[in-house]
Amino acid sequence: xxxxxxxxxxxxxxxxxxxxxxxxxTAPVVVAEDATDVIEVVGKRTEETLKIDRxxxxxxxxxxxxxxxxxxxxxxxxxxxxxxxxRILVLGSGLTxxxxxxxxxxxxxxxxxxxxxxxxxxxxxxxxNPSAQFSSEGAGGIINLVLRKxxxxxxxxxxxxxxxxxxxxxxxxxxxxxxxxWTYQLKGGGNAGTMLRRSYRKERRVGMQDDSxxxxxxxxxxxTYAGTVGRLSGKASYKxxxxxxxxxxxxxxxxxxxxxxxxxxxxxxxxxxxFSERRRLSSIGSYVTGELSVDHKGKKEGxxxxxxxxxxxxxxxxxxxxxxxxxxxxxxxxxxKPSTSIDVQIDWKHPMAVGQLLSLGSAWHVDxxxxxxxxxSNDSDGLFGxxxxxxxxxxxxxxxxxxxxxQRFGALTVAPGLRGEANRRQISSPGVATxxxxxxxxxxxxHASYRFNKKLQxxxxxxxxxxxxxxxxxxxxxxxxxxxxxxxxxxRLKDQSTNAYEASVQFRPGxxxxxxxxxxxxxxxxxxxxxxxxxxxxxxxxxxxAGNSWNSGAQFDLAFPIVPRxxxxxxxxxFNERTPIDTTDGQNMQRTFRYTANGxxxxxxxxxxxxxxxxxxxxxxxxxxxREYQIRKGSWFDFSASYTHSLDxxxxxxxxxxxxxxxNQRLIAPSVEEISSRxxxxxxxxxxxxxx
Numbered sequence: 012x013x014x015x016x017x018x019x020x021x022x023x024x025x026x027x028x029x030x031x032x033x034x035x036x037t038a039p040v041v042v043a044e045d046a047t048d049v050i051e052v053v054g055k056r057t058e059e060t061l062k063i064d065r066x067x068x069x070x071x072x073x074x075x076x077x078x079x080x081x082x083x084x085x086x087x088x089x090x091x092x093x094x095x096x097x098r099i100l101v102l103g104s105g106l107t108x109x110x111x112x113x114x115x116x117x118x119x120x121x122x123x124x125x126x127x128x129x130x131x132x133x134x135x136x137x138x139x140n141p142s143a144q145f146s147s148e149g150a151g152g153i154i155n156l157v158l159r160k161x162x163x164x165x166x167x168x169x170x171x172x173x174x175x176x177x178x179x180x181x182x183x184x185x186x187x188x189x190x191x192x193w194t195y196q197l198k199g200g201g202n203a204g205t206m207l208r209r210s211y212r213k214e215r216r217v218g219m220q221d222d223s224x225x226x227x228x229x230x231x232x233x234x235t236y237a238g239t240v241g242r243l244s245g246k247a248s249y250k251x252x253x254x255x256x257x258x259x260x261x262x263x264x265x266x267x268x269x270x271x272x273x274x275x276x277x278x279x280x281x282x283x284x285x286f287s288e289r290r291r292l293s294s295i296g297s298y299v300t301g302e303l304s305v306d307h308k309g310k311k312e313g314x315x316x317x318x319x320x321x322x323x324x325x326x327x328x329x330x331x332x333x334x335x336x337x338x339x340x341x342x343x344x345x346x347x348k349p350s351t352s353i354d355v356q357i358d359w360k361h362p363m364a365v366g367q368l369l370s371l372g373s374a375w376h377v378d379x380x381x382x383x384x385x386x387x388s389n390d391s392d393g394l395f396g397x398x399x400x401x402x403x404x405x406x407x408x409x410x411x412x413x414x415x416x417x418q419r420f421g422a423l424t425v426a427p428g429l430r431g432e433a434n435r436r437q438i439s440s441p442g443v444a445t446x447x448x449x450x451x452x453x454x455x456x457x458h459a460s461y462r463f464n465k466k467l468q469x470x471x472x473x474x475x476x477x478x479x480x481x482x483x484x485x486x487x488x489x490x491x492x493x494x495x496x497x498x499x500x501x502x503r504l505k506d507q508s509t510n511a512y513e514a515s516v517q518f519r520p521g522x523x524x525x526x527x528x529x530x531x532x533x534x535x536x537x538x539x540x541x542x543x544x545x546x547x548x549x550x551x552x553x554x555x556x557a558g559n560s561w562n563s564g565a566q567f568d569l570a571f572p573i574v575p576r577x578x579x580x581x582x583x584x585x586f587n588e589r590t591p592i593d594t595t596d597g598q599n600m601q602r603t604f605r606y607t608a609n610g611x612x613x614x615x616x617x618x619x620x621x622x623x624x625x626x627x628x629x630x631x632x633x634x635x636x637x638r639e640y641q642i643r644k645g646s647w648f649d650f651s652a653s654y655t656h657s658l659d660x661x662x663x664x665x666x667x668x669x670x671x672x673x674x675n676q677r678l679i680a681p682s683v684e685e686i687s688s689r690x691x692x693x694x695x696x697x698x699x700x701x702x703x
Contacts, residue, residue: 063417063424063460063470065138065155066090074663075626075655076129077169078698081156083667084129086651087611087630089526089568089582090139091154094634095647095671095691097121102139102530102566103584103607105151105509106478112158115146115376117352118300118323126183126200126242130169130702133159139528140458140472140513143413143428144358144370147454150476150509150534161187161194166703173698179204179237186703192250198262199243207236211689214279215495217548218682225684226548228283232274234689240266244300254308265297265327272493288494290334297327313362324351334494342388342395344491350380366419370428373412380405380482386491394547395491403440405482409433415456422462430454434479438502443487446502452477470515477508478538484554497545499553507556509534523571532562537591539640542680550683557640558591558598576617581610593641593680607634623657645675645688661702669694 068088070076076084085091085099092100099107099121109120116123136155138145145153161167168186175181183200213230244262251257270292278285304319325348332344358372383402388395415428433451456474463469486500515528539557542550564587570580584607592601609632616624633648649671657663673690 063426064140064142064144064458064472065136068135068137070129070132070134072130073626074623074657074700075628075653075665077702078171078653078655078663078665078700079129081124081127081129081132081135083651084132084135085124085154086632087580087582087609088135088137089580090137090152090528090566090584092584092607092609092632092634095649095674099124099154101137101152101154102528103564103586104532104562106149107151108146108149108153110145110153110155113155113317113358114319114321114356115354117321117354118298127156127158128171128183130700131158131185133157139530140474140511141456141476142426142458142472142474143415143430143454143456144372146374146376146409146411147430147432147452147475147477148479150478150507150511150532161189161196163187164189168703169700170703171698171700173696175204175206175697176695177205177208177692179206194248196246197243198245199241201239201241201264201266203239205235205237207234208692209234209689210692211687213685213687216684217544224280226282227279228285229277229279230274231277232272235271236268237271238266238268238294240264240268254310255306257305258303260302261299262301263297263299265295268292268294268296270294274494276494284338287337288334290332290493292330292332294330295327296325296329298323298325300324309361311362313360313368315360316358318357319355321354322352325349336494340388340390342386342390342491345385346382348380348382350378352379353377366424368417370415370417371413374409375411376409378405378407378482382486384488384490392547394494394549396489396497396547396549399488401440401488403438403486403488405436405438405485407434407436407479407482409435409479424460424462426458428456428458430456436479436482436485438482438485438487440487446485446487450506466519468517470513470517472511472513474511475508476511477506479506480504480538480554489551495549497549497551499551501553501555504538504554505536505556507534507536507538524569526566526568528566530564530566532560534560534562539591539593540642541593542641542678542683544680544682550680550685555640557593558600560591561589563587573612576615577612579610579612581608583608588637590638591640592638595679595681601638603638605635605637607632609633619657621660623660623663625657626655628653641678641680643677643679645677647674648672663700665696665698665700667696667698669696 070084082093082097086093090102092103094100101107109116109124134157136157138153138155141153166186166188170184171182173181179202181202186197188195211232211234214227215230216225216227218225242262242264244260246258246260248256248258272290274288276286276288300323302319302321307316309315328348330346335341354376356374358370361369363369381404385400387398409432411430411432413428413430415426417424417426431453436448438446454475458472459470461469484500484504485502487502489497489499492498510533512531513528518525536556537558537560538554540552541555542552545551564585566582566584568582572578586605588603588605589600590603592599612629614627616626618624629652631648631650634646636646637644651667651669653665653667655663655665670693671691673688675688678685
């Protein structure tokens with residue numbers, strides 16, 4: 012759904028305990044295992060398997076971390092990069108999957124991350140090279156959010172109100188009630204106003220490969236995203252016994268989003284006629300989501316049986332785009348796209364001999380979507396193409412099973428695993444042959460960890476991953492995106508697969524932590540955007556399998572105290588890439604070196620009796636230029652500063668300033684070149700949070 016903030020699930024919360032005097036207060040960090048405030052849990056909890064495949068960051072129950080949403084908490088974590096358009100990258104590339112409590116989040120994960128707060132999250136697990144326990148999809152890795160469970164008898168919860176200089180207000184309330192073996196949760200919220208304001212500009216050259224001079228124009232525009240959304244969810248959990256619990260959850264919501272673009276097209280060469288455009292997308296959507304889960308711990312320590320059924324449906328998503336031009340032209344897009352996702356998962360973990368753990372599991376995942384597409388215009392020159400009515404029905408179902416075995420040999424722990432998946436996809440459209448895809452594959456994995464001593468640990472891993480083609484990329488017809496851009500589906504697009512190798516070392520001498528990870532990614536049938544120019548001078552792009560890529564690199568992270576109450580953390584990723592590129596002379600391979608970096612400075616004030624001390628934090632990110640198939644991307648950076656003040660022991664106020672530099676991009680395709688840039692306007696956020 013394009014209706015923003017509709018991917019809501021109820022999440023757990025418990026009241027924030029007061030931090031002991033002089034104890035550092037922070038968002039997620041990792042320090043030495045013998046520290047008393049935050050611990051890193053890696054292969055330590057015997058009731059959970061394969062912890063050697065991840066790094067875990069505790070989220071402290073403090074006013075400062077409670078003020079942040081999940082996206083803000085992820086910023087600054089080692090191996091995690093948040094791009095200016097809020098894409099989440101693990102080790103700088105690939106598609107990252109979001110999990111909640113060990114299960115894949117179904118729905119709009121990017122919107123969900125903005126509605127779950129630090130007070131809801133117990134810990135964040137970053138899995139750069141997932142084991143067979145997880146779905147093979149998502150070559151970029153997995154981020155798993157482990158939510159807090161309510162342990163306080165009676166009523167608890169929190170309420171927050173956030174306002175932005177963009178002109179929106181966002182409110183959330185969570186109420187928990189625990190009575191004996193029963194725990195209830197009610198979570199509601201909503202937002203209204205302008206969520207994003209961004210300016211952009213572009214220079215477009217057409218006909219560069221002809222003998223004649225190219226036609227050149229410039230575009231300047233303003234993009235705004237506004238809407239009104241409401242959401243409500245309820246959850247009930249019952250403890251059947253000392254080792255068994257069952258929970259059920261149901262939620263839903265809906266909203267109306269409005270995306271507006273105001274663009275002026277200015278002539279650079281005399282053969283271009285200037286005009287202006289006003290484009291407005293109205294998106295109305297609703298959703299219903301639910302989950303039923305059973306968790307059982309066996310008599311043996313570490314033995315567990317977990318089963319869950321999830322569903323997410325958008326029964327009504329209706330997008331209408333109206334574009335009007337100063338020269339009298341106009342067009343209208345009318346799209347309806349309801350969808351449903353179902354996920355069923357069962358996992359069994361069985362301790363065998365000392366140091367041995369067998370894990371077995373199976374999953375079934377279904378995505379079902381329908382789209383009706385109608386385009387009409389009054390353009391007699393046919394620059395937008397002919398008026399069309401089209402539709403498609405698409406379904407993807409994946410059945411999988413896995414087995415893994417964890418064995419400890421003294422300080423060495425190894426965990427081989429194997430996952431098998433059978434995927435079936437079908438897309439049908441009137442007047443077009445039905446597309447059917449049936450593929451079954453095996454996905455091996457291997458993880459090893461060697462603990463030299465309490466301060467030094469080594470790791471190595473391998474996994475085979477896949478990115479299956481989104482159903483939308485396979486649709487057999489094109490769609491209009493703007494005055495000069497069309498998207499064309501590619502029914503022949505193949506899945507891209509990745510072999511991932513990693514080696515890591517973690518060194519924790521006292522309060523300092525040093526980490527390094529070296530990795531190699533080999534991707535076959537790499538997806539890339541391919542642009543061309545049609546007969547009317549419009550850019551048409553689709554996704555193609557450009558070839559194979561090879562990516563090696565290293566990630567380094569460091570966390571250390573500078574002076575009492577002031578500490579710093581920094582992370583850097585180095586990439587040595589060999590990727591296919593498209594040039595005027597044909598397709599070639601290019602080797603590129605690039606890097607990304609992020610850092611955090613944090614100051615913690617003294618507690619004022621029972622009132623937590625103030626916290627100030629600075630965060631920054633930087634990425635060097637990069638190259639894709641036909642696109643060159645410039646460097647980018649962003650910066651944020653936040654300050655949290657506790658008015659009393661249950662009420663806090665936080666202010667955040669966000670600034671992003673301009674992002675630049677250059678497209679060089681047959682007969683067309685586009686140089687574009689965009690910049691998100693600086694933003695100031697104020698958030699008031701009350702703990703019940």
